Amino acid sequence: MKRDISIKETILRGSDFFMPSVSLDCVIFGFHENELKVLLLRMKNADTWALPGGFIYKKEDIEDAATRVLRERTGLHDIFLRQFHVFGQPSRSEKKFHSNMLRKDGIKVNKDNWILQRFITVGYYALVDFATVTPEPDPSSVACEWKDIHSIQELFMDHKHILDTALYTLRMQLNHVPIGHKLLPKKFTMPELQKLYETILDKKLDRRNFQRRILSFGFIKRLKETRKGGAHKAPYLYSFDLKKYKKALEEGLQGGW
Amino acid sequence: MKRDISIKETILRGSDFFMPSVSLDCVIFGFHENELKVLLLRMKNADTWALPGGFIYKKEDIEDAATRVLRERTGLHDIFLRQFHVFGQPSRSEKKFHSNMLRKDGIKVNKDNWILQRFITVGYYALVDFATVTPEPDPSSVACEWKDIHSIQELFMDHKHILDTALYTLRMQLNHVPIGHKLLPKKFTMPELQKLYETILDKKLDRRNFQRRILSFGFIKRLKETRKGGAHKAPYLYSFDLKKYKKALEEGLQGGW
DNA sequence: ATTCATTGCGTCGTTATGACACAATAATAC
DNA sequence: GTATTATTGTGTCATAACGACGCAATGAAT
Numbered sequence: 001m002k003r004d005i006s007i008k009e010t011i012l013r014g015s016d017f018f019m020p021s022v023s024l025d026c027v028i029f030g031f032h033e034n035e036l037k038v039l040l041l042r043m044k045n046a047d048t049w050a051l052p053g054g055f056i057y058k059k060e061d062i063e064d065a066a067t068r069v070l071r072e073r074t075g076l077h078d079i080f081l082r083q084f085h086v087f088g089q090p091s092r093s094e095k096k097f098h099s100n101m102l103r104k105d106g107i108k109v110n111k112d113n114w115i116l117q118r119f120i121t122v123g124y125y126a127l128v129d130f131a132t133v134t135p136e137p138d139p140s141s142v143a144c145e146w147k148d149i150h151s152i153q154e155l156f157m158d159h160k161h162i163l164d165t166a167l168y169t170l171r172m173q174l175n176h177v178p179i180g181h182k183l184l185p186k187k188f189t190m191p192e193l194q195k196l197y198e199t200i201l202d203k204k205l206d207r208r209n210f211q212r213r214i215l216s217f218g219f220i221k222r223l224k225e226t227r228k229g230g231a232h233k234a235p236y237l238y239s240f241d242l243k244k245y246k247k248a249l250e251e252g253l254q255g256g257w
Numbered sequence: 258m259k260r261d262i263s264i265k266e267t268i269l270r271g272s273d274f275f276m277p278s279v280s281l282d283c284v285i286f287g288f289h290e291n292e293l294k295v296l297l298l299r300m301k302n303a304d305t306w307a308l309p310g311g312f313i314y315k316k317e318d319i320e321d322a323a324t325r326v327l328r329e330r331t332g333l334h335d336i337f338l339r340q341f342h343v344f345g346q347p348s349r350s351e352k353k354f355h356s357n358m359l360r361k362d363g364i365k366v367n368k369d370n371w372i373l374q375r376f377i378t379v380g381y382y383a384l385v386d387f388a389t390v391t392p393e394p395d396p397s398s399v400a401c402e403w404k405d406i407h408s409i410q411e412l413f414m415d416h417k418h419i420l421d422t423a424l425y426t427l428r429m430q431l432n433h434v435p436i437g438h439k440l441l442p443k444k445f446t447m448p449e450l451q452k453l454y455e456t457i458l459d460k461k462l463d464r465r466n467f468q469r470r471i472l473s474f475g476f477i478k479r480l481k482e483t484r485k486g487g488a489h490k491a492p493y494l495y496s497f498d499l500k501k502y503k504k505a506l507e508e509g510l511q512g513g514w
Numbered sequence: 515a516t517t518c519a520t521t522g523c524g525t526c527g528t529t530a531t532g533a534c535a536c537a538a539t540a541a542t543a544c
Numbered sequence: 545g546t547a548t549t550a551t552t553g554t555g556t557c558a559t560a561a562c563g564a565c566g567c568a569a570t571g572a573a574t
Contacts, residue, residue, distance in 0.1 A: 019375065021276055021277055021278055021279060056345070061346050062343065062345030083342065086319065086343050088319030088379070090315075090316045090317065090318060118276065118315060120276075122343050172430075172433070172509075176429070189552095190552085190553095206532070206534090207551095208533090208534085208554080209532065209533085211552095211553085212531090216530090228540080228541095230540090230541080231549090231551080232549075232551040233539040233540055233541090233550080234539075234541090234551095235553090236552085252429075255512070255513075255530085256509070447521085448521080463563070463564075465522090465523080465524085465565085466562070466564085468522085469562090470562085473561090485572095487520090488519070488520080488571080488572050488573070489519050489521075489570075489571065490520050490522080490570040490572090491572095492521060492522090493521090512561085512562090516573100517572105518571105518574100519572100520569100520570085520571095520572105521569080521570075523567090523569100524568100525567105526566105527562105528564105529562075530562085532557105532560090534555105535554105535555085536553105536554090537552105538554095539550105539551085540549100540551090541548105541549095541550095541551105542549080543546100543549095544545100
């Protein structure tokens with residue numbers, strides 16, 4: 001698979017190797033300091049942040065294209081990835097906006113250039129371990145950073161809407177998706193796991209009832225170590241029994257939060 | 258919006274008014290005689306059944322396109338419709354297969370005709386009241402019929418996979434989707450509602466516990482009438498309190514089945 | 515009038531859930 | 545080095561929810 005094609009090349013010759021009218025965007029979730037984060041790109045020549053996205057090669061599976069984009073932005077392989085929605089309103093592709101950006105970039109395009117056509121975009125969300133990610137801007141960006149979910153007001157095009165939909169979907173699929181295993185490091189404490197659930201659900205949970213319920217599922221084992229260093233009593237570390245976790249998620253965790 | 262464009266016109270000139278490389282397919286669910294049904298088309302010149310589908314006009318919202326396809330096949334307006342997945346494997350568009358079908362149809366196309374390009378398709382599922390539907394074949398079909406979910410072995414292209422995914426999604430979203438209101442007539446009996454759940458879940462439920470749980474939600478009212486005519490004791494008729502039903506679905510019905 | 519499958523309306527014991535109490539612990543303040 | 549303090553580990557208790565099941569009422573068929 002080709003990589004690192006220049007912007008200019010992409011825009012002028014993209015129609016030779018990319019599917020027309022279809023793109024994809026990724027909402028990459030991470031968890032750090034008790035906050036749910038999303039990986040965003042700071043765009044060149046536009047005063048906004050955007051979701052990492054890309055195009056699909058003519059013979060490439062969309063899923064593979066998403067994996068490729070994820071790998072390029074995070075350096076990670078084997079990412080948990082899920083398609084959640086297609087955004088297809090005609091109004092989402094604004095020609096003027098695009099041509100302006102391209103002009104600032106010093107690229108002249110014809111009125112009928114493929115990039116100015118109407119695009120639909122396939123939304124994917126990913127769950128990654130914050131600590132192991134190396135954010136990497138793409139050729140059309142000047143920065144790639146984690147942003148707190150709550151701090152995000154406005155994004156490029158309809159990306160805020162895409163983000164909101166991703167978050168809504170994540171909440172809906174909470175009992176079928178390995179948030180704990182994918183968003184936390186291998187070893188974690190019970191309060192950390194609880195905070196993760198609280199952050200995603202945007203809701204406080206009772207500490208003791210949470211622990212009872214999580215443990216009753218049977219896919220979390222307590223280790224002999226504790227997490228020293230923090231003030232106050234040192235909490236135990238836990239890890240997932242991946243086999244049992246996977247099986248439980250297939251059926252869906254029972255009960256609501 | 259244009260309608261009833263001939264097949265030939267669509268294939269030869271389609272690229273003038275349709276989006277390239279994107280189509281949509283609809284899985285239309287109905288419920289009749291205690292069976293979950295899907296509306297299928299019998300294709301001309303191919304010995305298979307297919308899901309109703311279509312293309313998207315260049316300035317048409319995909320959602321509107323799906324509504325249009327639904328209206329054309331069922332005669333219904335105001336259909337419950339939900340996008341559930343995009344199918345984007347390159348292998349799903351098989352050029353040879355298509356050109357063969359077209360040849361039988363007496364239509365000659367260039368090798369680079371838009372219809373022979375790779376297509377991705379957006380899947381929608383719909384819930385409709387069986388009794389009020391008038392199945393209507395499209396120009397490329399010879400029949401449009403309801404088929405029992407369990408009787409479907411093989412379909413056109415990857416449509417069986419699309420159908421299976423729709424059914425899986427419906428099961429996942431069961432507690433958030435108005436299956437009762439959309440799939441049943443306005444007045445229905447408790448056994449009918451139970452059969453609906455049993456059919457979708459493919460699982461027997463206890464009659465008395467089902468009734469207790471459904472009624473505890475509070476969005477179903479018992480009417481003064483009973484359904485006479487069947488053998489044995491005449492069951493009461495019920496109907497939905499739509500306001501309460503909608504509210505309960507937004508939160509999601511609590512508990513599993 | 516009798517039969518019989520189905521419906522309406524319950525009971526009962528077990529399990530799950532929400533609310534809360536109290537002791538143990540580890541860093542920090544004194 | 546001892547006291548302080550916020551946090552963690554563990555458990556209780558009343559209530560609600562759930563699964564399994566009993567039995568009488570009904571209404572078409574015999």
